[in-house]
Amino acid sequence: MKATGIIRRIDDLGRIVIPKEIRKTMHIRESDPLEIFTERDGDIILKKYSPIGELGNNAKLYAESIAAQIPHTICICDQDCVIAAAGPNAKKLIGKLLDEKAEEALIDRKHILMDREKEDFFPLILDFPEVFRYVCLSTIIAESEAVGFVCILSIEDELDDQEFKIAKIASDFLGKQLEAYVKSEIQSHKTAVHFTFFFMIHIYYDSIIIFY
Numbered sequence: 579m580k581a582t583g584i585i586r587r588i589d590d591l592g593r594i595v596i597p598k599e600i601r602k603t604m605h606i607r608e609s610d611p612l613e614i615f616t617e618r619d620g621d622i623i624l625k626k627y628s629p630i631g632e633l634g635n636n637a638k639l640y641a642e643s644i645a646a647q648i649p650h651t652i653c654i655c656d657q658d659c660v661i662a663a664a665g666p667n668a669k670k671l672i673g674k675l676l677d678e679k680a681e682e683a684l685i686d687r688k689h690i691l692m693d694r695e696k697e698d699f700f701p702l703i704l705d706f707p708e709v710f711r712y713v714c715l716s717t718i719i720a721e722s723e724a725v726g727f728v729c730i731l732s733i734e735d736e737l738d739d740q741e742f743k744i745a746k747i748a749s750d751f752l753g754k755q756l757e758a759y760v761k762s763e764i765q766s767h768k769t770a771v772h773f774t775f776f777f778m779i780h781i782y783y784d785s786i787i788i789f790y
Contacts, residue, residue, distance in 0.1 A: 582600065584597055584600070596624075604626065605626075605657075605658045605675070605681075606626060610626060610627075610657075611626075611627040612624045612625065612626060612627060613625045613626075613627045626658070628656040628657070628658075628661070628725075628726075629656070629720060629723070629725040629726075629756055630654065630655070630656040630661055630718065630725055630726040630752070630756070631656060631661060632756065632759055633752065633755065633756060633759070636755070637654045637661060637662040637752070638654075638662040638664070640654070640662075640748065640751075640752065641653070641654050641662045641663060641664040641665075641668075642664040644664070644730075644744065644748060645664035645665035645668075646664075647744075648730070648741065648744065649665075649735065650665055650666075650730050650731060650732045650735065650737070650741065651663065651664075651665040651666050651667055651668060651671070651710070651730070651731040651732070652664045652665050652668075652728075652729070652730060652731075653671055653702075653727070653728075653729040653730075653731065654726065654727070654728055654729075654752070655676060655680075655726050655727040655728075655729060656725065656726045657676075657681065657684060657724075657725065657726060658675060658676060658681075659673055659674060659675050659676060660672055660673060660674050660676075660703070661726075666733075667731075670706070671703065671706070674703045674704065674705075674706055675703070675704045675705075676702065676703065676704060676727075677700060677701050677702060677703065677704045678704075679700035679701075680700065680701075680702050680715070680727070683700075683715065683717075684717060684724050684726070684727060685724065687717045687719060687724045688715070688717060689715070689716045689717060689742070689745070689746060689749075690713070690714070690715050691712075691713075691714045691737060691738075691739075691741075691742045692712070692713045692714070692715075693711065693712055693736075694709070694710070694711040694712070694713075695711070699713070701713075702715065702727075702729055702731065709733065710731040710732060710733055711732065711733060711734065712731070712732040712735070712736055712737040713729065713730075713731055713732075713737075714729065714730040714731075714737045714741050714742055714745050715727045715728070715729045715730075715745065716728050716729075716742075716745040716746045716748065716749035717749060718749045718752050718753045718756070719749075719753045720752075720753040720754075720756040720757050721756075721757055725753075725756065726752075727749070728745045728748040728749040728752065729745070730744065730745050
């Protein structure tokens with residue numbers, strides 16, 4: 579961890595304000611979810627929650643599967659950066675931040691096919707040395723929330739409706755997979771709660787029997 583030297587007080591409702599400078603640097607927007615972690619030595623850690631990150635290695639495998647079928651770069655992004663990539667320049671792309679206009683496109687839930695020679699083009703990746711002339715992106719939507727992109731990038735070969743459909747199918751699939759994952763997590767949590775309740779009831783009645 580890096581010390582910032584900033585101290586904030588907790589209000590009566592247990593709330594704390596994250597300074598604007600940190601929110602801007604860490605790309606934390608209003609209503610963005612944060613995960614809270616605690617450590618044994620008393621540290622409290624806040625981390626941006628990435629729904630796409632829940633897919634883990636599945637996102638990487640899916641990107642590799644698409645890249646095996648088409649000769650272009652495939653990226654899977656969350657709201658801030660590239661979390662999985664396959665194809666040309668894949669290793670250079672992982673972890674790279676998205677351009678501000680890409681974040682705006684995510685908020686607008688866009689599905690776009692762009693050509694660098696046209697006025698509506700914007701770079702997907704912030705400060706990336708390779709120049710992609712053609713960019714196709716499709717928003718991943720899960721539980722009615724825009725959570726990321728599936729992107730197809732090409733330096734020379736023009737992208738057409740075929741790549742656009744592939745990106746759209748991929749984003750729809752990942753959105754449904756993420757929804758299924760969330761539902762399974764909720765169900766497993768309910769099962770754990772029911773088991774704990776049953777166990778407590780069982781102990782309670784056993785104690786009554788022993789008492790009598």
